[in-house]
Amino acid sequence: MPGCALPNTPLAGALPGINACVHCGFCLQSCPTYLNLEDENDSPRGRIFLMRSLLEGTVKPDDASVQLHIDQCLGCRACEPVCPSGVPYGQLLEATRATLYEYRPTPFIARLILFVFAREWLLRPAMFFSRALAATPIPTLLSGIKGRLGFAMAMLASTGRSIERSNYKPVTRGERGTVATLRGCVMEGLFSTTNRATERVLTVNGYSIVGAPGQKCCGALHAHAGHLEDARALARRNIVAFERSGATFIAVNAAGCGAIMKEYGHLLKDDPEWHQRAVNLSARVRDVSELLAAAGPREGGPLPVKVTYDAPCHLIHAQRVNEAPLSVLTAIPGLELVPLHDFDQCCGSAGIYNLIEPDTSDAVLAPKLANIRDTRASWVATGNPGCLMQIGAGLIRAEISARAIHPVDLLDASYAAFGQ
Amino acid sequence: MVAERLAEIVGPAHVLSRQSELLVYNSDGLPGYRRQPRLAVFPGTRDEAIAVVRFLAAERLPFVPRGAGTGLSGGALADDIVVVGLHRLKKIISLDVENRRATVEPGVVNLRLNKHVAPHGLLYAPDPSSEAACTIGGNVAENAGGPHCLKYGVTLNHVLAMTVVLPSGEIVELGSKVGERDGYDLRGAFIGSEGCFGLALEITVKLTPKPQAVRTLLADFTSVDKAAHVTSAIIASGIVPAALEFMDGATIRVVEDSIYAAGYPRDAEAILLIELDGLEAGVVADQETVRRICLDGGARQVRVARDDAERMKLWQGRKKAFGAMGRLAPHLIVQDAVIPRTKLPEILATIHAVSEKYSVMVCNVFHAGDGNLHPNIAYSADDPAESERVHKAMVEIMQACIAAGGSITGEHGVGLDKLGYMESIFSETSLNAMCELRGVFDPERRSNPGKVVPVHACKEWHGIPGSAKSRGAREASPLEAEPSRPIAR
Numbered sequence: 001m002p003g004c005a006l007p008n009t010p011l012a013g014a015l016p017g018i019n020a021c022v023h024c025g026f027c028l029q030s031c032p033t034y035l036n037l038e039d040e041n042d043s044p045r046g047r048i049f050l051m052r053s054l055l056e057g058t059v060k061p062d063d064a065s066v067q068l069h070i071d072q073c074l075g076c077r078a079c080e081p082v083c084p085s086g087v088p089y090g091q092l093l094e095a096t097r098a099t100l101y102e103y104r105p106t107p108f109i110a111r112l113i114l115f116v117f118a119r120e121w122l123l124r125p126a127m128f129f130s131r132a133l134a135a136t137p138i139p140t141l142l143s144g145i146k147g148r149l150g151f152a153m154a155m156l157a158s159t160g161r162s163i164e165r166s167n168y169k170p171v172t173r174g175e176r177g178t179v180a181t182l183r184g185c186v187m188e189g190l191f192s193t194t195n196r197a198t199e200r201v202l203t204v205n206g207y208s209i210v211g212a213p214g215q216k217c218c219g220a221l222h223a224h225a226g227h228l229e230d231a232r233a234l235a236r237r238n239i240v241a242f243e244r245s246g247a248t249f250i251a252v253n254a255a256g257c258g259a260i261m262k263e264y265g266h267l268l269k270d271d272p273e274w275h276q277r278a279v280n281l282s283a284r285v286r287d288v289s290e291l292l293a294a295a296g297p298r299e300g301g302p303l304p305v306k307v308t309y310d311a312p313c314h315l316i317h318a319q320r321v322n323e324a325p326l327s328v329l330t331a332i333p334g335l336e337l338v339p340l341h342d343f344d345q346c347c348g349s350a351g352i353y354n355l356i357e358p359d360t361s362d363a364v365l366a367p368k369l370a371n372i373r374d375t376r377a378s379w380v381a382t383g384n385p386g387c388l389m390q391i392g393a394g395l396i397r398a399e400i401s402a403r404a405i406h407p408v409d410l411l412d413a414s415y416a417a418f419g420q
Numbered sequence: 421m422v423a424e425r426l427a428e429i430v431g432p433a434h435v436l437s438r439q440s441e442l443l444v445y446n447s448d449g450l451p452g453y454r455r456q457p458r459l460a461v462f463p464g465t466r467d468e469a470i471a472v473v474r475f476l477a478a479e480r481l482p483f484v485p486r487g488a489g490t491g492l493s494g495g496a497l498a499d500d501i502v503v504v505g506l507h508r509l510k511k512i513i514s515l516d517v518e519n520r521r522a523t524v525e526p527g528v529v530n531l532r533l534n535k536h537v538a539p540h541g542l543l544y545a546p547d548p549s550s551e552a553a554c555t556i557g558g559n560v561a562e563n564a565g566g567p568h569c570l571k572y573g574v575t576l577n578h579v580l581a582m583t584v585v586l587p588s589g590e591i592v593e594l595g596s597k598v599g600e601r602d603g604y605d606l607r608g609a610f611i612g613s614e615g616c617f618g619l620a621l622e623i624t625v626k627l628t629p630k631p632q633a634v635r636t637l638l639a640d641f642t643s644v645d646k647a648a649h650v651t652s653a654i655i656a657s658g659i660v661p662a663a664l665e666f667m668d669g670a671t672i673r674v675v676e677d678s679i680y681a682a683g684y685p686r687d688a689e690a691i692l693l694i695e696l697d698g699l700e701a702g703v704v705a706d707q708e709t710v711r712r713i714c715l716d717g718g719a720r721q722v723r724v725a726r727d728d729a730e731r732m733k734l735w736q737g738r739k740k741a742f743g744a745m746g747r748l749a750p751h752l753i754v755q756d757a758v759i760p761r762t763k764l765p766e767i768l769a770t771i772h773a774v775s776e777k778y779s780v781m782v783c784n785v786f787h788a789g790d791g792n793l794h795p796n797i798a799y800s801a802d803d804p805a806e807s808e809r810v811h812k813a814m815v816e817i818m819q820a821c822i823a824a825g826g827s828i829t830g831e832h833g834v835g836l837d838k839l840g841y842m843e844s845i846f847s848e849t850s851l852n853a854m855c856e857l858r859g860v861f862d863p864e865r866r867s868n869p870g871k872v873v874p875v876h877a878c879k880e881w882h883g884i885p886g887s888a889k890s891r892g893a894r895e896a897s898p899l900e901a902e903p904s905r906p907i908a909r
Contacts, residue, residue, distance in 0.1 A: 022743060022751075024743035025553040029529055037433075038462060038508045040446050045444075049443065083679070084679065084743030085746030086677075086679065092803045305874065335805075
């Protein structure tokens with residue numbers, strides 16, 4: 001393009017991806033914000049057009065409406081698997097947010113969360129406090145009040161509602177290699193049961209678990225918000241920690257974290273010292289369901305429950321992992337899997353989007369809850385903490401009896417039942 | 421003031437007046453053309469749409485109806501006037517399975533209608549390649565086609581009736597839900613009027629039972645010429661395929677690089693995608709005939725899709741080919757000429773010669789069965805010399821098609837893009853007759869001004885308030901000096 005208006009910005013570097021868009025519009029109907037807000041400024045094609053216009057100089061980075069429409073993107077990347085020209089939308093969005101970063105303040109709540117997540121000495125007490133609060137009846141009592149506080153309380157309340165299961169001792173020969181797991185911030189903080197279940201089911205399926213001390217937050221939330229340098233700093237620490245573990249695979253049970261870790265190579269593409277190490281690390285990252293599916297997974301004991309599956313966007317769209325979670329669920333004898341209409345549509349969680357853009361988030365969540373209600377399932381399986389809490393909170397507030405659960409917890413309960 | 425009045429009708433969230441928010445509405449699926457609108461308004465109900473049109477009529481303001489903005493002729497561009505987006509009118513109002521018809525609002529997406537009726541063994545036949553995004557209202561405006569129109573006909577053959585709001589605000593019923601009516605076919609006149617005759621707010625379409633049997637064949641060739649001759653031979657045999665599509669080597673490779681890779685042979689110079697449908701016995705016989713014609717005509721091999729999944733894959737590759745061209749270069753231009761089928765080999769040879777002459781890369785992907793060509797040229801608009809060569813090549817290709825006895829548009833419409841060719845194929849008398857027909861629906865010529873019929877034939881721009889061309893000669897338009905709406909965060 002002649003005369004780039006924003007030279008030497010992350011957005012300028014993303015020009016080849018922007019140029020791949022031919023404006024065909026095939027992405028429009030895949031976009032939850034376009035379907036809900038009904039304005040092309042809130043569609044992938046429209047946002048890419050705004051990105052191009054920023055570079056052309058026909059709109060300015062301090063333009064409030066441009067910032068609004070870029071902010072309103074969920075980053076679900078449902079537009080990517082339908083794009084014939086292969087526009088790397090997620091990367092364009094991160095580059096745009098990183099470029100706009102200088103021109104407008106990130107909302108306070110977002111800054112606070114990102115600040116805490118990047119610092120373990122703050123994150124640990126924050127998670128400890130959340131966990132302690134979740135263990136009291138307070139979140140449940142406050143989950144019905146209007147607004148974001150009520151929703152946040154419902155999110156916390158939803159974390160304590162996993163499936164009951166007895167203890168069992170997994171045995172393994174470790175024939176499938178060594179695995180280090182990403183503990184994750186929210187996963188270890190609020191879903192530690194799921195993290196322990198992850199280690200057990202991987203063990204049962206022939207993987208031997210090794211530790212990776214020194215690992216940090218994956219950096220996904222920072223990258224999505226355009227705080228690319230923070231994301232890179234976290235990525236480098238993780239690369240060191242997981243390299244040192246020597247594990248064949250890095251298992252991730254949070255789709256959002258898995259997606260960014262598989263893209264560390266891209267994140268560090270301009271860092272000659274780290275790029276190759278990042279690429280090598282990314283190549284070893286697997287969603288936990290991928291590792292389990294590769295092993296079968298082994299059949300467990302009967303678990304007569306009715307389950308529906310909702311695909312996390314960062315699993316189905318960003319990582320293109322479609323079948324593996326289903327094979328985890330179908331490996332459970334007695335489990336009845338019922339299809340969920342629009343299971344591949346975003347639930348509106350989108351990292352911390354549900355706290356920053358509550359109205360759009362609620363609008364996107366509403367049809368999801370209605371579809372879940374229609375299945376009459378007692379469990380909604382989904383493999384990402386954001387989705388677990390968003391759907392879980394929505395179900396509590398809409399007084400739908402179904403509960404959100406990680407697929408790994410169901411498999412773990414099935415193995416526990418086998419031991420009895 | 422206009423924006424505020426419109427906001428009272430549709431709600432402030434659905435009126436755009438800031439330049440930066442209107443930018444994305446400055447183009448359609450052919451972004452080589454850009455026209456900045458002055459305002460955009462998105463009614464959410466039929467009543468709101470009527471109120472908007474009546475308000476615009478009272479203020480004598482020109483406007484452009486817009487669907488999903490996937491058109492390929494610049495037809496939905498609004499030059500400094502109002503865009504009326506109908507994409508929010510997306511209700512499927514009724515489905516009458518027994519009588520095989522459905523009534524929909526104009527913003528219903530083509531594929532969504534098909535998904536809605538599929539469980540009842542029915543389909544809506546017109547299937548433009550943009551079916552996953554384009555709207556039925558837009559299909560009506562453009563009289564949209566698609567691969568399966570070879571056998572089933574275009575939008576015109578599948579719309580029974582419409583409730584239309586004329587630009588004056590008057591509501592009229594065109595056509596009949598129950599069958600033929602006496603008198604002139606005004607429904608036929610409206611379909612394909614490219615938004616110049618008003619807005620269809622309710623559209624009753626005919627649904628078609630799914631055929632008992634379907635076979636999709638993929639024939640691949642080592643030369644474009646052989647595939648072109650085989651196309652003519654298939655049609656000459658008397659068989660009417662449901663679809664007969666052509667893709668050349670460059671297109672095949674770009675699709676195979678995409679997420680819609682269909683398993684087309686990368687080393688082929690051309691493929692034909694042939695679909696046969698009907699009763700099982702007939703389809704089996706036709707399949708054998710077509711296979712033989714292909715092989716006799718020099719096909720390397722003829723593959724038949726084994727199941728629905730493979731069939732879908734073959735079709736997705738074809739339908740997303742246009743969108744995949746972004747892999748080649750940042751900008752894309754696509755044409756839409758129609759030629760007599762027998763001239764196919766000759767015109768394809770001409771297109772090849774033209775592409776060599778101007779050293780541009782032409783990708784051919786088109787509806788061979790009805791001679792509807794879509795030469796695509798991917799290029800960089802930032803290179804003025806290349807743009808010039810692309811422009812010249814396209815003009816020469818179009819002239820060759822016209823000289824061969826063809827037409828300038830098969831399904832994309834005239835819009836802005838083909839305005840310049842209208843006088844090459846229509847006499848002044850014909851163009852004047854078109855203007856008079858338009859006068860019946862839109863005497864003030866406020867709906868989508870400046871499209872379809874060239875300006876000097878129709879003198880369209882005269883007397884239209886608020887348009888860029890007429891300003892200066894008259895006092896300031898009511899649209900001017902529009903205050904910007906503050907953005908609420």
